[in-house]
Amino acid sequence: MTTVLHILLYAQILLCFFCLYRVVMGPTIPDRMVGIDIFGVLVVGICAILTILTGRMFIIDIGIAWIILSFIGTLTMAKYLSKKKLNE
Amino acid sequence: MNSTSIITVVLLCIGVLFNLFGCIGLVRLPDVYNRLQSATKCVTLGTCSILLSLVVYFGFNDTGVKSLVAIPLLFFASTVGAHALARGAYYFGVKLGEGTVKDDYKEQVEIEEKKQQLHEIP
Amino acid sequence: MRYIALYIVLFGFWLLLTFSLATDNLIVGAVAALLITPYFGNYFVKDVGKWVQPHRYVWLVIYLFIFTWECIKANFDVAYRVLHPAMPIKPGIVKVKLNLKTDMARVMLANSITMTPGTISVDIVDDYIYIHWIYVSSVEPEIYSRKVAGRFEKYIKMIFE
Known part of the structure; x- marks a missing residue:
């Protein structure tokens, strides 16, 4: 079981690099913001897998805090984007 | 390997598989709104499946209940964030990509921006 | 009425997140919910009687x-x-x-x-x-x-x- 968990953990970390590709290559600012938002949700998955793998209970608390902070960051950036223009 | 571990591993595999579909969509699809669609749906349900596997593994002690609380929290945060990003991107001026059939939102945004300009001048 | 419902919801959420019934934990949760309630009571749902x-x-x-x-x-x-x-x-x-x-x-x-x-x-x-x-x-x-x-x-x- 530990081997399978390790494989899934590395797969999840690989998916984070997909998001980073979108953050680096995205043509406009909203593209990059979508990448960062999805990155935040994937980190919660990593926290959950690490909780099973190491058996330390506090890691899921980090996941819950990460959900709320990522949500606030996304809302702030969306509010900022709706007041700006692409060509200025 | 008892039955609890097997259910846990199956739920984890389903979750990571859905995350993979969402991330492939994030890389492949052509414009912001389509990327937001695939990424939000698949990654949210995949992560919910991973958290559900924690509930199965630990049972109803403190970690299980915490991950059960995290599921609706993640759900509301993800959907409201997607709505805010789509609206912000449209007001920012990102046009819908090629092959678009219908766009009803354009008139509404133009009316809103005209109202803002009228409000700013005096 | 809205304020009392919001207080109960916040306190229950705190108990689920910490998941222990020790006395100091209960006191901290009650005080924190009491501090938050007057600020955000206006944004809570209107008809609590439906619940x-x-x-x-x-x-x-x-x-x-x-x-x-x-x-x-x-x-x-x-x-x-x-x-x-x-x-x-x-x-x-x-x-x-x-x-x-x-x-x-x-x-x-x-x-x-x-x-x-x-x-x-x-x-x-x-x-x-x-x-x-x-x-x-x-x-x-x-x-x-x-x-x-x-x-x-x-x-x-x-x-x-």
Whole structure:
């Protein structure tokens, strides 16, 4: 079981690099913001897998805090984007 | 390997598989709104499946209940964030990509921006 | 009345998050909920009396099952569109009229639309909701209104209104 968990953990970390590709290559600012938002949700998955793998209970608390902070960051950036223009 | 571990591993595999579909969509699809669609749906349900596997593994002690609380929290945060990003991107001026059939939102945004300009001048 | 309901919800959420019944934990939770309540009581739901009517919970359970099924269908739909080599997408933004009146019901309908196959809600202005659709199968307003919002509207009307 530990081997399978390790494989899934590395797969999840690989998916984070997909998001980073979108953050680096995205043509406009909203593209990059979508990448960062999805990155935040994937980190919660990593926290959950690490909780099973190491058996330390506090890691899921980090996941819950990460959900709320990522949500606030996304809302702030969306509010900022709706007041700006692409060509200025 | 008892039955609890097997259910846990199956739920984890389903979750990571859905995350993979969402991330492939994030890389492949052509414009912001389509990327937001695939990424939000698949990654949210995949992560919910991973958290559900924690509930199965630990049972109803403190970690299980915490991950059960995290599921609706993640759900509301993800959907409201997607709505805010789509609206912000449209007001920012990102046009819908090629092959678009219908766009009803354009008139509404133009009316809103005209109202803002009228409000700013005096 | 709203303030008392918000206090109970916040205290219950604190107990679920910390998950211990020690005395100091209870005192910290009670004081923190008491500090938060006067600031955010104005933004809480208006009719708290609806929460004690039991038939709404029956409809909520039925709605949850249907919603989970639609969610899983949505994921396979997205997976098909992403993995297909030609990517069969035909995106567009459509406008659908709402029949719901209260704010809570509208928020829940928008969230449900975001998680169902191929649709994501962009904005609500007055009585219309704007929806980005990844595959616009028809341009007739009656057909797509029924396709997009008709599945959930009657259940949400039963639960929240």
